[in-house]
Amino acid sequence: MTLLQSAATQLLALSTGTLLVTAVLLVWRRSLGAAWRLLAVQGVALAALVLAIAVAEEDVELLGVAAIILVLKGVVLPLVLARGIAGTGVAREDAPLLNPTAGLVTVAGLTTVAYLVSRPITEGVGGAGGGQAGPAALSVPVGISMVLIGFLLLVTRRRALSQVVGFLVLDNGIATVGFLTAAGVPFVVELGVSFDVLLIALILAMLSGRMHAAVGATSVDEMTELRD
């Protein structure tokens, strides 16, 4: 086990930790300003994770992926979000359906669920010649819990943009799982996925802008005209 390898393992642990922490913080913090910064941090951490795996796997293609991720999730998406926030001028997520305390407790619950349900995944990956998926596979629960936490944000936040945040966290979670289990999907697919995510984020930001401009609605609760 070379030095580089062990460093990679360290980095992997560090980045996964950061990912989870940022996700939790996102549930805790209400300020949208904080939200996009945390999202940026999460993006960087994800990039770091990819880097670590790239090193561990000695996979050059992954380095490119890492770069893309750094740019996309670490910079572009947070900026899109920031612009959206500036556009609507709404700085705070006030009165989410779940207050932070309850939210954090729920997160704890979700994380345990994540750990429970990831067993087959870790076993499945670690089992048959998954190579040094060992440490990576073991941290799969982080990805799963990010997915769940992202979903939680989507369900509980009233502001249009905080729902976007939730969606991005969820997506980061999926990416995390992807890299931890399989060192990412094939490059072409990765490109497509990233492109789609970018577009979705843009559309959501644009729609929330329109929502604000045309309807004057900043909270999705005001959008209940379509009903039975």
Added chain:
Amino acid sequence: MSDVLAQVVTLLVLLLQVAVMVALAPVVAGVTRQVRARVEGRAGAGVLQPWRDLRKLLAKRPVHATGTSWVTRAAPLLLVCSSLLVAALVPLVAADPLSLVPDDLFVVISVLLLGTVALALLGLDAGSAFGGMGSSRHMMISALVEPTVLMAVYALSIPVGSSTLSLIVTDRRDDPASIASPAGVLAVVALVVVVLAETGRLPVDNPATHLELTMVHEAMVLETSARDLAWVELGSWLRLTVLLGLVGNLVVPWGIATEPTLASVPLGVLAVVAKITVLAAVLGVAEVAMAKLRLFRVPELLAGSFLLAFLAVTASYLVA
């Protein structure tokens, strides 16, 4: 060849039977009235009065209300014809039916109903209020009578396993126990009730009433006159006579001729005439003792008789 001959003889006996019944029918009406009169302390018009009435009616010119149709002309004839056919179908003188026209009780009943329907339509045709009233009541009663009749028939035919009257009668004659058996008794009682209802006697209908609102049979024939009325009356009397004869033969099945011989047929005639006359007298006496039921109490009476018939059926299941 010989059985064709037998059929012809049977036919002749049947025609004789019909003739006897026609001759007897007005007398039966007369007997009941006379007995009533006597019991009530009146002199009475004599048993032949109905015959005189018929002759008088036949001599008159019929009068019809405006807007009446062919029904008014045809119905009386249809009624009397149906009664005649019934008189031919029921085993009264001889229990020896034609092979093609067995004296099937269902057929008998349906022919009777044909007459009933004719009468009901006759009541409606003139378009007067009373005719409709009588017709409606009449149909209501026969609608409720029918189940009882069929039930009674059913009870009577279970021992024989057939609805052929002559078989039933002979069977009862050959084994008198069945007459006294609970099933037999119940069935006959039920049958008597429906005979009274069907022929419009007390306590269901009062043939002697002159108050329109209490009428059933009379109300239907209010618009009928002259020979039409004669046919109607004859027809109704004929029904009464025949049904009384049937009851007589069911209760006292002796004397009826089983094969058409010169010895048995006259005996059969005498027997049935005797039975009918006795029953007519009994009926007369009974009617003095009874009062007419309110129209809407009639269903209760019929329901009662239906119950009897039903019990008869179940009883016959138990004994069989």
Added chain:
Amino acid sequence: MTGLLVVPLAAALILGVAAVLPTSAGVVRWSGVAASAIVLACGVGLLGSAVPGGEVPDLGDGLLRADALSAFMLAMIGAVGVTATWGGLAPAGDPAVAPTNAERRYAALVCVFLGAMSLAVLTDNLGVLWVAVEATTIATAFLVGHHGTRRSIEAAWKYVVLGSVGVAIALLGVVLLYAAGRSAGEATLSWAVLSSGELPLDPGLVRVAVGLAVLGFATKAGLAPMHSWLPDAHSQAPAPVSGLMSGVLLAVAFYAILRVQVIADVVLGPGLVRGMLLVGGLGSLAVAAALVLRQRDYKRMLAYSSIEHMGLLAIGAAVGGPVALAAVLLHVLGHGLAKASLFVVAGRILAAQGSTRVADVRGLLARRPDLAIPYLAGMAALLGFPPFALFFSEVAIVVAGWQAGLGWAMGLALGLLLVLFAGLARATAAMLLGAPAADTAAADGEPAHAAADHPVDLAASRGPGVPIVLALAVTAVAGLLAVPIGTVLVRAAAAVGA
């Protein structure tokens, strides 16, 4: 033959680009129709080539691959596309006037949509399939929000959030499948390889992956409980888009489920997916039944009927086996065509009435037979009256279900179908029947306000009738044709292991 794999994508792309470039009004108007027609042609061509045992056209080792099922779906996309786009043509404006940007964007997005759908059915790579399905979310998001009214924005928001989240779950599933393949020794997303049964895939992992993938694609397929976006999106989108979404998008998402199901059947056996599909299918039927019974809005009613039919498809897929799967595919075709025509007609009714409320539409049969009769025919098709194809497919699914020992589910489904029938019949009768006289205001309690955001536009209420007639005619005869439909169905069903 492999050329046919590229043509639809290229055509859609070119036409889409052409629409946004400053081209003539004609190009903009007809681009969608042309794209669908090309897709249809390619689909038919591929079907012709898809002989049993013959080699499957393949390009870029599995990037593009068309077995009989793909070909069938491609043809279906084309047919429904033609119906929706052609039938939905706006009344021809003055060719001199250059089309507005909105019109150009609309045309381009329709082409993109068709291209993405074609890609989804033509690729063998589950990742690409996912990307294509997600791409349709993007395209349709703009189309749903096309009107730019408050309602359409709301619908678009719900659609994008719910849709993309759901599909994201599917991505997780796909990723895990990839992981399974990788740890089994071959890092691939090729459906052909994964479903071949040659890889020693880890059952536990595949179980999780399949569960998530089915759940995710079920969102796009509009199966309960992930269906919530559907009524809003369908009722707010322009009529042709509603038709495309209901007839094509749902079907393609369902196609994805079918593909995943095969992998699951190979690795795990039918249990898991069958259970999920049964729950989803019966749930969809229940939701549709409950909400159709008292539905006041006919576009939403059609949307719920789509949920109903997707539920039926799910049940059919759960039953499995050659009969049920062939029936499912026939149902996909019949439902797509009928529903597309109905949405187009509904769009015209909306243009004529200025309201989507059932109560505002009265005596249509007497006033506008040109709208009422196709609507009635389409409804008859959806309600499963013979000779329409849906009659045969429903009968076959139920019968096959009982043979597969799922009698309880079939009984339940039939009961719900009866309720749905009552609801749909009641609403349809209320719309079509009655006196031509304007007794509407008197007839219904609420004042018949023509909803403000729907201007009455009689010109737009008269559109081409040919596509509708064609679509319904095909639906009517499809169930009776052993050749070619029957053979095609059997081959396509065989492609997914039946």
Added chain:
Amino acid sequence: MTLVAGGLLAQLVLAALAVVLAVSVPARRRALVAGTACATLAAAGAVTGALALGGGEGELRLTGALPLAPLVLAPDRLGGLFLLLAGTVGVLACLYAIGYVHGPAGSRSQWAALAVFLLGMQLVPSAGDVVAFLLAWELMAAASTVLVLADQARNPAAREAALWYAVMTHLSLVAILAGFAVLVGQTGGTGYGVLANTDPASGAAGVAFVLLVVGFGAKAGLVPLHVWLPRAHPEAPSHASALMSAVMVKMGVYGMLVVGLRLLPGGPTWWAVLLIALGAGSALYGILQASVASDVKRLLAYSTSENVGLMVLALGVALLLRGYDVPGPASTALIACLLLVVSHAAFKTTLFLGAGAILHATGERDLDRLGGLVHAMPWTAAAFGVAALGAAALPVTGGFAAEWALLQSLIAGVRPGDRVVAVAVPVALAVIALTAGLALLTFVKAYGIAFLARPRSEGAALAHEVPVTMRVATLAGAVLVVAVGVVPGPIATVLARAVGIAGARPVGLGGLELGGVGAVLDPVALSVLGLLVSAPVLVLAAVLARRRPRVTDVDGWGCGQIRTSPRMQYTATSYAEPLMRIFDDALQPTRDVEVTHVGESRYMAASVQYRQRVDDVVEVRAYAPLVAGANRLADRARGVQNGSIHRYLGFAFAALVLVLVVVAL
């Protein structure tokens, strides 16, 4: 290609032709052209049916798009019988329609629907497998719904009726489909031949039987599934009502016959008991409602419910007695069932066509506003009268022969000692008896009030005899009614062969001898005897008629007062009043009396208004709550889709967590 196969093919072609003509021919000639085309289609059906009934073989196969067994059209003898019925009634109805249709009933869609309807009804008994059967069944249902809607634009009742009908008929389809599916699941085939391999004793067979009985019962109008019948029959154009009531409803009976005799023979006793109970219930309830109905077509509809009840009851008795192997009475009951089918087809057709003629001539359907039509429309009066006799089961009509056979089977079907029979048979007999009595009253009322006495409304007073095609069709129907009654022997023999049993043979001049129970009915001989004994009376009457002509045109007896107005006559409502009182609890009429007094006086009434309405108790008590409950549930369910994206996301989230837990643990 055998004759039968050719006939089947011909029907398909002719149906297509008829539809094309109906759509293409201009309104002026449409009735004649389309009507003729439809009549030809029906005639082809009748011929094919006769061939199949005579034992002709032949089948058409069609392979559909789905990998199921091919659709088979191959009528057996029983199917041939019903095909013959459908065709014959169809010819009469089409002939009638040529003169009858006017206004919306003569539109393109109506004629096209009539053609499809005929085809559907003729294919149902021809079908040889499940899918073909269901296909024809649905064609029949869809087309008949269109026919019910003929007058929808002007008449809200027609819309409501059509909706009820559509839903109930779909219920029937769903139940039948489920029932067949169970059998297919058992045997693995869709052909009747294969389905017959089911073991009747198995539980699945029981489920299938119940489902099928429900499905066919809903179509046959068995209580409590009859609610569509009294709504749809009055609203449809009369030729359509005739077809629906005389043929379409019978297809339900046909289905039960197929199930009971061909697919699941020898089922357990409770099947028979179920049929008997259903039949008895329908017969009683139907005739009760009919006896108090005053809308003539509603009356006829309920009477249909009654007659179908009797048929099902007869079938039940047959199955029951088979179970106790008393072959004679069992086969007699079966023959009675088929005789009922045939005779009912004849007289109900005539009655509905007659009712249509009344409607055509007077614009009235309400008996309370009719009267005196016998003068204006003697032909219709005669035909209606004969058919009414048939409906009242009086000699010498088919109705009588059928009921007589049924009673004979019950009389002979006595099995002392067996409890089921000991209860079922007497009860069945009692029901039949009461039904017969009420039917008598009902049809005396219908005929007497409509045709006799004096007109009760303007329309009735201005009535006129109807066009010749209508008259011909109606009279032809009446002739059939009598024919079945006069020569029951040969007919019953053919019917018995149609279900492959012995037990009936002709005797004398068209008489019927039921070998199984040793009973003879020879209507011809009966009539001859009747004429013979009544000859003197008739002669005397004739003589007197010449000697003493009648005096007419005097006022009727008005209780002493001279002027009597038609309004003083009994109406249908008052005619049934005594019955209404007796069966008050069963019918539960809603009455309300409004008395307006003179000034302050509490004793002097200026006017008294009395209203009485009889609703269908079953509908009010069973269906109304059901519908209300469903609507309430649906309204509550709207909350699921309340527009809040949080709730929607919540559903998705819950689903995700659930799936994760399920797949991972």
